Amino acid sequence: MDFYKMQGAGNDFIIINNMKLNIPVYKLPSIAKKLCQRKLSIGADGFMVVDYPEGDADFKMRFFNRDGSEGEMCGNGARCISRYAYVNNLVGKKMTFETGAGIIHSEVIEGRLVKVLLNKPEVIKLDNDIEIDGIKYECSYIELGNPGLPHAVVKYDLQQADESKLREAGKKIRYYEGFPKGANVNFFEVMDKNSALVKTYERGVEDFTLACGTGSASTAVALMLKGYLTGDRAKIVVDGGELFVEVERTNNNVDNLYLIGTTNIVAIGEVKDEDLII
């Protein structure tokens, strides 16, 4: 089984082409779980599969978290799979693909840089403040696409933060009863009118990742609509690098939401994991 290991802003993925491999879909979650284990296997935040499209798009992207759960979408994953499809001659520089949250339009701008038109925010609750164990959090809730990928956007003094307290908070908010699908928890600290620091505790990874693309985009939307950020382009600084988010909107209505950033092909290889019984 040939694979690519890629990362975008430190969010890392294993990618395979199931149009060649034809692995039955029901086997994919267990393969994801196995291969994404750090130290025991290749290790990654997520496992992505290029598959035959159901409609007119160029291909279908299936996204699995490292715990084997299927996510509706993944922004950094979408950027990486775009470059994967391009370098493997499956598509040209511009492409469309199906995801669990809807169709994605994407473009390999040049070299490692990819720009993805994300699914629109279908749910935006800007003032969704929450209280857990007596601690109040300024929080917004956003779902990208339909069915939507759930994101909480939470204010936090990240530069002063105690890592283990932050992780505890992330874990609690991720399972907060007010979020029926659970949520990816994006803690933010505004840097200036055009940039913010973001750290995401991810559903399905159940820990912080070095970056979350849809989380960074959801945060940019919430911060622009709340007036923390001005202009229509934001720089989001994450532990694994930088992402850029562009928001085209009519007042509070988001028309187009773009995620831009570099991708990195780490390795191209063949899976030989003896623990993997396919």
Ligand SMILES: N[C@H](CCC[C@H](N)C(=O)O)C(=O)O
């Ligand atoms: N890291 C991803 C999000 C993965 C979504 C996943 N954690 C879930 O909620 O199923 C991103 O760049 O957008």
